Amino acid sequence: MARRLSRRVVTSFVAERLQEGDKSVVKQLAAYLVTTRQIRMLALYVRDIESSLAKKGDVIADVTTAFSLSAETKKHINAFVAAETGALSVSLREHVKSEVLGGLRLHIPGKELDTTVQRQLTTLRTQLKKA
Amino acid sequence: MTFYTTVAEATSGSGDLLSALGINWQLLIIQIVAFLLLVALLGRFVYPWLMKSVDQRQKDIEDAKNASIEAQRAAQQSQKDGEALLDEARREATDIVATAKQEASDIVSTSEEKSRLVAERIAKEARDDIGRDVEAARKQLRAETLELVALATEKVVGKVHTKKPDEALIAEALKESK
Structure with missing residues (x-):
């Protein structure tokens, strides 16, 4: 099982990658959430990613x-x-x-x-x- | 008879007077001595006891008489006391009845006053309750009217508001929010 990471770290990383134009990070994030059984936290991740993008x-x-x-x-x-x-x-x-x-x-x-x-x-x- | 005859025969020889009378002086002396002895014995042993008994008896009678007098006086005193007590009891009974009447009258007055106060309090509470109910009903009516007005407004606005004025509204809102 994959190790759980801090949500802030993950969302910041995803936002950075998205800004760089790497859309494959979305699939990676989905895989991470499934593996770590955090599907129910998806809305929170999306909100945090949007916040990170907004800051950038x-x-x-x-x-x-x-x-x-x-x-x-x-x-x-x-x-x-x-x-x-x-x-x-x-x-x-x-x-x-x-x-x-x-x-x-x-x-x-x-x-x-x-x-x-x-x-x-x-x-x-x-x-x-x-x- | 034999005795007298014997004495007469005995004294006929001597011829003295006592003999003539048939009295034997020796016997007389003996009888006198015996009588005196008897009197002395009676005086020594019987009469004091007898007198003492008589005195005691007399004293008892006197005591009984005194006691009777005392008892009579006590009975009279008791009767007087009883009458005084009866008078006192009558007076107290009269006082008690008068006090009871006064207290009953006071209680009736107090009860009437209390009843009046209770009635006034109940009436006031009823008025307050009615006032509160009226106020609550008024508020509810106002709230329901507002709801109806809001719903009606929503319905009307939903029907009459179109895309064009909505865009103008949005533009104005954005302008005001800047």
């Missing part, structure tokens, strides 16, 4: 909207993320969910921006209930 200038942003994004809107979002994080390159991961009603929910490592109509309605509802 490659930011992956999750965008949730009610409608699919147009090219112009994507451009605006890329510019916004680059300005906020100082990233050299920005990749968007789009999620279309009609229940957000409108606006966008943007999640980047260590930060979240939620301007959805659903969130605004929830905030309004909470404030009115407290009043």
Whole structure:
């Protein structure tokens, strides 16, 4: 059985290799997780790899909207993320969910921006209930 | 009869008076001495004892009489004491009855006051409960109204909001967030 390594060390190594363009490291990581029986930790590894990439200038942003994004809107979002994080390159991961009603929910490592109509309605509802 | 005859015959010779009377002076002297001796013996041994008994008897009678008088006086005193006690008891009974009446009256007054206070407290608690229930119902109604308004808003916005205004909304949000 393979020796277990620190998650930080593994994710940092994978992020470095990915930045160098070596995509085979993904398979190696999968093999490592299966061998060390850490499949359930996959989400955590992915998050940490994204954080490592973000520190190195490659930011992956999750965008949730009610409608699919147009090219112009994507451009605006890329510019916004680059300005906020100082990233050299920005990749968007789009999620279309009609229940957000409108606006966008943007999640980047260590930060979240939620301007959805659903969130605004929830905030309004909470404030009115407290009043 | 024989004795007298003998004495007469004996004294007829001497011819003296005592003899004529049929008295033998020697026998008389003996009888006198015997009588005196008897008196002396009685005086010495019988009379003191007899007198003592009589005195004792008299003393007992006197004592009994005194005791009787004393008992009579004690009975009179007891009767007086009894009457005094009865009077005292009547007075105390009257006092006790009066006190009991007063206490009963006080208890009734106190009970009425307590009942009034309890009734007021119960009424106040009921009013408070009703107030709280009304307030809770009002809050629940407000919350449910808010929920309904929010749901209605979501439905309306979901139907009327289209892609174009949404992009404008996103652009504005990004601009504001910078």
